[in-house]
Amino acid sequence: GQQLNQSPQSMFIQEGEDVSMNCTSSSIFNTWLWYKQDPGEGPVLLIALYKAGELTSNGRLTAQFGITRKDSFLNISASIPSDVGIYFCAGKDYNQGGKLIFGQGTELSVKP
Amino acid sequence: DTAVSQTPKYLVTQMGNDKSIKCEQNLGHDTMYWYKQDSKKFLKIMFSYNNKELIINETVPNRFSPKSPDKAHLNLHINSLELGDSAVYFCASSPWGPTGQGNSEAFFGQGTRLTVV
Numbered sequence: 001g002q003q004l005n006q007s008p009q010s011m012f013i014q015e016g017e018d019v020s021m022n023c024t025s026s027s028i029f030n031t032w033l034w035y036k037q038d039p040g041e042g043p044v045l046l047i048a049l050y051k052a053g054e055l056t057s058n059g060r061l062t063a064q065f066g067i068t069r070k071d072s073f074l075n076i077s078a079s080i081p082s083d084v085g086i087y088f089c090a091g092k093d094y095n096q097g098g099k100l101i102f103g104q105g106t107e108l109s110v111k112p
Numbered sequence: 113d114t115a116v117s118q119t120p121k122y123l124v125t126q127m128g129n130d131k132s133i134k135c136e137q138n139l140g141h142d143t144m145y146w147y148k149q150d151s152k153k154f155l156k157i158m159f160s161y162n163n164k165e166l167i168i169n170e171t172v173p174n175r176f177s178p179k180s181p182d183k184a185h186l187n188l189h190i191n192s193l194e195l196g197d198s199a200v201y202f203c204a205s206s207p208w209g210p211t212g213q214g215n216s217e218a219f220f221g222q223g224t225r226l227t228v229v
Contacts, residue, residue, distance in 0.1 A: 033217055033218075035220075040222070041223070042204075042223050044220070045218070045219075048217050096168060097143065097160045097162065097168045098160070099145070099160055100147075102154070102155040102156070107153075
């Protein structure tokens with residue numbers, strides 16, 4: 001079945017540092033999404049990517065849709081304590097009812 | 113205004129019991145989903161409904177039965193609960209088909225933490 005490999009699994013960083021995480025897939029997706037999950041909450045969409053090579057920003061967050069359509073990365077610049085949470089990449093499969101295939105998640109801890 | 117709301121937020125029950133989780137969305141979306149998040153935080157789709165019709169059933173045990181009375185509601189009924197069913201269950205909704213718009217991707221509810229003892 002389709003799988004997404006997300007790395008790193010966890011990160012412990014100092015406030016103000018930049019963060020980078022990425023996802024690779026064994027198959028092509030037409031849409032890549034990045035979600036953030038706070039404790040006790042559901043995932044919230046951060047960035048959506050629709051075209052190969054697309055680079056999109058949302059405040060301090062920047063994400064890119066890989067040219068091969070099999071990978072994506074998310075960068076967070078100048079991290080702050082409220083960036084703490086679990087970040088998930090997801091590939092959207094339109095051939096299967098728009099279901100999302102999620103990566104394993106990157107748990108981010110930010111030390112003030 | 114809660115976009116996707118699910119109840120209850122917490123559910124503790126004994127093995128063998130039958131329980132239901134309810135989900136409602138007020139976004140006007142055509143498609144609703146149930147996802148399961150295990151203890152390692154891995155999210156996996158269980159079911160998808162489009163306009164009350166089952167689209168996806170990801171080899172979930174038939175003890176799990178989704179029901180969609182209308183396109184704004186998707187409930188999940190679980191029979192004969194087992195210890196391994198303990199997890200967080202998320203309802204989500206989205207428009208049907210490619211949207212190309214970030215504000216039209218899947219919205220998730222707050223989750224229902226199910227604990228089977």
